[in-house]
Amino acid sequence: MKTLVRSLLALILLSQVLVSADEAPEKLKYVLKETRDATRTATLKNHLTVSKEITALLEYQLDTDFPRTKEDEYYRILTLPLPEGIQYEPGGIEPLKNGKVAVCTRLGDIWVIDGAYGKPPYSAKHTLYASGLHETLGIVSKDEWIYVVQRGELTRIKDEDGDGTGDLFETISDGWEINGDYHEYAFSSKFDKNGDIWIVLCLTGSFSSNVLFRGWCVRVTPEGECIPTTSGVRSPGGIGQNHLGEMFFTDNQGPWNGTSILRELRPGYFMGHPGGNKWYDQAPNMGPRPQDPKSGSRWHIEKPKIPKLMTPAIFFPYNKMGKSASGIVTDKSNGKFGPFKNQMFVCDQTHSTVMRVVLEKVNGYYQGACIPFRKGFKSGNVPIVQAPDGSFFVGGTSRGWGSVGGRPYALERLVWTGKVPFEVHEMKVTKDGFKLTFTQPIDKEAAGKVDSYTLKTYTYVYQSNYGSPEVDHSTATITGVEVGEDGKSVTLKVDGRKVGHIHELHAPGVRSNKGAPLLHDMAYYTLFHIPQ
Amino acid sequence: MNWNDCARFGRFSWFGCLALCWLLGGYLSAEPAVTAPSLKKAGLENSDLLLNELNCVACHAADSKYGFQSIEKKAPLLGEVGSRITPQYLRSFLMNPHKVKPGTLMPDLLTELSPDQKKETVEDLVHFLSSLKRKQKLPALEADMAYIIQGEKLFHSVGCVACHDAQSEKGEKTSGGVPIVGLAEKMSVEYLSDFLMNPTRIRPSGRMPSLNLTKQEADAIAQYLLRKQSEGETKRMVVSGVKYKYYEFGGKNLNSVKQLFDMTPVATGSAKSFDISKRKRNDHFGFVFSGLIRIEKSGKYRFFTDSDDGSILWIGDREVVNNDGVHGGREHKGIIDLQAGDHPIKVAYFENAGGEHVHVRYEGPAISKRPIPSDKLLHIGLVMRPLGFKELKIDSQRAERGKSHFAKLGCASCHSMGHGLKDISSQVKGPSLAVLAGTTAEGCLSSKTDTGFPHYSLSNAQRAALKNVIKNPRKKAPSEKELVKRRLAALNCFQCHDRDGIGGPDMKRNTYFHPMVEVDLGDEGRIPPTLTGVGDKLKPAWFNRVLLRKGTARPYMATRMPQFGEASVGDFAEAIAKVDVQKETIPEGITSELNKDGRQLVGTKGMSCVTCHTYGQYKSLGIPAVDLATTAKRLRKDWFFRYVQNPQQYKPETRMPAFWEDGESSLETILDGNTPKQIDAIWSYLAKGESSRIPHGLVRIGQQLVPDDHALIYRHFIEGAGSRAIGVGYPEEVNLAWDANSLNIAMVWRGGFIDAQKHRSGRGAGFQNPAGKDILKLVGGVPLAILSSPDQKWPDGTAKTSRMGLRMRGYRLNKKREPTFMYTMGDIKVTDFPAPYESDVSTVFKRQLSITVPKKTENLHFRLARGAIEDLGQGKYRVDGKLVLNLKISNGGKAWIRDQGGSKELLVSVASTGETQIEETIDW
DSSP, X not given: OHHHHHHHHHHHHHHHTTOOTTSOHHHHHHHHHHHHHHHXXXXXXXXXXXXXXXXXXXXXXXXXXXXXXXXXXXXXXXXXXXXXXXXXXXXXXEEOTTSOEEEEETTSOEEEEESTTOSSOTTOEEEEEEOOOSOOOOEEEETTEEEEEOSSOEEEEEOSSSSSSOOEEEEEEOOSOOOSOTTOOEEEEEEOXXXXXEXXXXXXXXXXXXXXXXXXXXXEOTTOOEEEEEBOOOSXXXXXXXXXXXXXXXXXXXXXXXXXXXXEOOTTOBOSOGGGGGGGGGOXXXXXXOOOOOTTBOHXXXXXXXXXXXXXXXXXXXXXXXXXXXXXXXXXXXXXXXXXXXXXXXXXXXXXXXXXXXXXXXXXXXXXXXXXXXXXXSSOEEEEEEOXXXXXXXXXXXXXXXXXXXXXXXXXXXXXXXXXXXXXXXXXXXXXXXXXXESSOBOXXXXXXXXXXXXXXXXXXXXXXXXXXXEEEEEOEEEEEEEXXXXXXXXXXXXXXXXXXXXXEEOTTOBBTTSOBOSSOEEEEEESOOOO | OOHXXXXXXXXXXXXXXXXXXXXXHHHHXXXXXXXOHHHXXXXXXXXXXXXXXXXXXXXXXXXXGGOSOOOOOOOOOOTTHHHHSOHHHHHXXXXXXXXXSTTOSOOBOOTTSOHHHHHHXXXXXXXXXXXXXXXXXOOOOBOOHHHHHHHHHHHTTSSGGGTSXXXXXXXXXXXXOOOOOSHHHHOOHHHHHHHHHOGGGTSTTOSSOBXXXXXXXXXXXXXXXXXXXXXXXXXXEEEESEEEEEEEOOSOXXXXXXXGGGSOOSEEEEESSSOOTTOSOSSSEEEEEEEEEEESSOEEEEXXXXXXXXXXXXXXXXXXXXXXXXXXXXXXXXXXXXXXXXXXXXXXXXXXXXXXEEEEEEEETTEEEEEOOGGGEEEEEEEEOOTTOOOOOOOHHHHHHHHHHHHHHTHHXXXXXXXXXXXXXXXXXXXXXXXXXXXXXXXXXXXXXXXXXXXXXXXXXXXXXXXXXXXXXXXXXXXXXXXXXXXXXXXXXXXXXXXXXXXXXXXXXXXXXXXXXXXXXXXXXXXXXXXTTHHHHBOHHHHHHHHHSOOOSOTTBSSOOOXXXXXXXXXXXXXXXXXXXXXXXXXXXXXXXXXXXXXXXXXXXXXXXXXXXXXXXXXXXXXXXXXXXXXXXXXXXXXXXXXXXXXXXXXXXOOOOOTXXXXXXXXOSSGGGOHHHHHHHHHHHHHTGGGSOOOTTOSOOOOEEOOOSSOEEEEEEETTTEEEEEEEEOTTSEEEEEETTTTEEEEEEESOOEEOHHHHSTTXXXXXXXXXXXXXXXXXXXXXXXXXXXXXXXXXXXXXXXXXXXXXXXXXXXXXXXXXXXXXXTTEEEEEEEEEEEOSSSEEEEEEEEEEESSOOTTEEEEEEEESEEEEETTEEEETTTEEEEEEEOXXXXXXXXXXXXXXXXXXXXOSSEEEEEEEEEEO
16 A cells, blocks of 8 residues: 555655646635646546545645645644544543543543544544543643543542553542533643642633632642632633743633633732632632722723732734634744744634734733634634644534534644744834734835834723623824844834733735745734833 | 803803803703604704604694605504593693603693683693593503512513613613603503503504513513502402412322312412412412402303312302312313303312313303403402592583693694594694794794793704704705614614614613523624614515514514504615615626535534524524524525625624635535535525425434443433532443532432433533433432431531531442442541342342541441331331332441431441441332
């Protein structure tokens, strides 16, 4: 069979010469599609029976040679085959030391995958390790234990008799409660530097907290102590750390969340939804209960009144960047995933995307920009994790909440092709504007023009009602552009920046020194703090 | 007079001006006429529309020069006013309309009369108006606190607060609404309710629309709005329905319904008919209903009762239907001769256990077999009456004089009689508008009250606007777009909807828009949809259905789309379509009958629209977004094509994702990812409505979990075992659910294990019942406690709330994957291993409990049962006649029974140190 595959590949390589990827851009897709189809037909002409494996290899090679989208050229999505007839809805993913990957699902199964790293991963084999757990949405391993969070407890599992399935299920902590409402999800983190696992607990519904610590973040120590850590959580979609090990979570649009928000989970702080604040008397380590925010206000107006209010690090502008922010991962591969070292990546369940987040700490608080990164996943992305080889595993589910990807569930891997896209690398706030760096050298003339950019600002209402429209629109004026000496950055001087607002930047005029436009020419900076 | 006038007093002093203002306070504080609140939203409150809202043309003829489009506004029809409105309210209102009802559009027509003359004239008018009675008097309604509570809820949710101000202390305070004043003095419940059911019957111009209330809802809102009357005068009157006494008998069973008569009722009240819905439990209860039955025609009557369990029906002293005893649903009948008139009727009914119902029907001369209608059942009840109500004896001479005033004063210019009565022709004819334009006299537009002209309570801006339109009528009709806006404003559509940036509920009113239940649709689930481009979106036929025939696409929204009546909105759908419809954009050459692909795209193998959208009678897999099966009936195809490619452009806050963002399909596998073809395929599929095959993935087939060769664990919300249930199904076809909150076996059952479908579809909401049979709840609660005395109450609550240091530790699976549960209490360790065991006759559970006490601990007890416990000897116990436990206890532990709160408990005293083992066989 190897010979056959090789001959197929040879044919494909030959046909690749026929079309170069630099054809007219708007036609490109269709031209490629035709060529791709023609190549497929030509390649398979003399083979009457084609196995699943060969089809997978061929499609992989075709995708390599004829990327379907611009994004495909730089980061490829590989979809793993899943066991037939199994409702396989990933809730958490953990690459194991032995080269296998463990996945926990919404159905409460834990699967261990052999062959998940195949390119393409057609030979991935799934073995059931445990089942019947209560909607597991977080998984991590240590020594011979697998830790998962269930709705009502943090559990660790061990295969004592070595038959490949878990036998011992230990309750590490059940220091919070559940009432029986489907909203009462629990998402758990990987271990932090102290060996603690952090858990964000959704409210009982959108508005209230009927039982202990719904709407809170707690952390569980290796000894099983459950420490109330922050209040103010509404409906999380994921939890993860930055490269320094500080914990963040995403909260979904709804009451007190005008849009989806990324926030730092700083111990002792209030994340913004007062629905669960009645539990302060059960959390003496948290100090006194903060005053409730005023509905209809804005975050930057409430913050001085409520010192423990954690300001949003990122507003994901509704619909522009997604509708339901979820899993969080940081690229700690030191270059194995491309040029975005130490940056954060956040999934969106509705839009089936992975977004990129560039954070900086200003006046003691994190804030920064979110930038589109990759769309086209097959289902509604929730968990995301980085494997030792730098690639990401992304799990998707569309059950209960629809997604653009449309498939009921999927497990995919996002792999860097080795090519560096022309992107905004970082967007940072300066004393009088913003500084942009790019992933490639820029055309200094194009990047130096004020007209190459547009900037507008707006925010959302901080209110007890569900969601919010965009409000308080204003235009911030770019009064000057200074191109950096490194030839890879610009500094924008801006009049009329607004604290508490998203600053929506478009850079349609910027070109690389090879004349290419930005792969994604927009960035959304959430500004709460201006450096002095 | 206004502040500008003050400023014209040359060297004016603030003091002088303030003093003047105080003197003239009567004018300055005059409330502006309350027109439709939406006029303000649309910036039209001081516009030429006032000419119409105030119906000036009723007296002042408008020639062609004033021929701009108007929305005809008519005054209330008065043909039944004598039944609807009390004489005392009419009297005070006519004496001083602007004071009694601030903002009323009705002018004071009696400005030229001396106080005495005015009083006389008003009295004549009151006699005349009070003589205008409704042909058939409405039956009185019994006062009911439950109605008042329901009415409060309805008033603040169905949409009343969109235009009126909130009446309750509980919510946000609103302002600027159409005032509701003096109702308690003005009307009785039955007439207000009748008005709410069909407001255009009295007020034909639809400014007060119908909110599609049922009779019961209208009764409730009426009782709520008139709640002040319940604190005032109430009167015993014959009202419809029956009285009831409600009984409960815990634990024991009755043999005959007559046993109820020896008991004391736990509640009494009244009901529309023989209705048992006010029961407080489903077993061991009874009702005795009594009242009168109205027989219209003498003759033979048959009565039927169908009840579970027994019932008896009496007419007078005669037992007509005996359906007594313990039985399932069955019908018995009886015959009786009845004379026309009212006869006492009594029905007694009881229920022991199981299903429960009672249906009472009758047939007789010209009456086919049917339930006895509520209005044929009567009883004496308390009725709320208007405050200060005194029956007016109509003086026919006064009434006759009143009628002539009605014509001479000009009341008749605006008010028709309606209800089949002949209108009175007005004898007032003012100068035409064209003539008024040429004069400088202010007439009705004067701010003074004693001019002899009709006096309107208007703001200066309103007066100026009217003067302006009379002098400078529009040269041409407003644009069609403007006309649409004017109509939306006049009918108050902007109170709920926005269109082109105008309207939508204000911040305070916003809080009164709710979803029916929390559905996670965000604002789309509670705020009425935008009307921007609505004529482009909706097919006129559907639009008309919404406007005129109660059509609705959003059953999850508590606020209702009102009905304004044909006269106000009959041609509106066409008018709005003319303004809104956009150029066709569907690419040419796309015609498909690709039903199959469409079905796939809509279902879970495609774009999975059914994740959020319902499809006809099938619920979606998630939130209940708008029904897809009605798509083609409601929407224009061209709009649909554009909308699905960019939902946000049409509804900025929608949760609907763009599946064809920038025209690119997110799904390449169907129809080659060709966007127009895919959308067209979906359209053609949906166009077939419910007649086509339902989308993939919508029909839920059960997902029975079947333990084959090893035990299965199912941790989820299980009914009867709590939010942290651990269900265990064994291949031996016995099952149990262990409750991780209380650390105990919550229940056992035989046969099927559990159906996982509920939790594996949609969002997985709710508790799942066990699948099998012989479901038996065990003792539950925490299993272990230290009792400092033998009669100390067993602790309530869960492991955590009982605060004894109990902690869940997990479980270990053996080779058959049967769990051994583990928990601790301080340093005491417990393992609990239940497993199937084949006894001589059936499969039972044998449970091995091990309690290890490392440090001496006295008075430690394990509880095994609660209820009626019989000691059968040799370690055997029977619980509640059903469950049989068989115990073997090691380490000197002892089982004993104690009385606790009228019940018995089976406890094991655990040895104070070492390991105690309890083997418990559970047979049921």
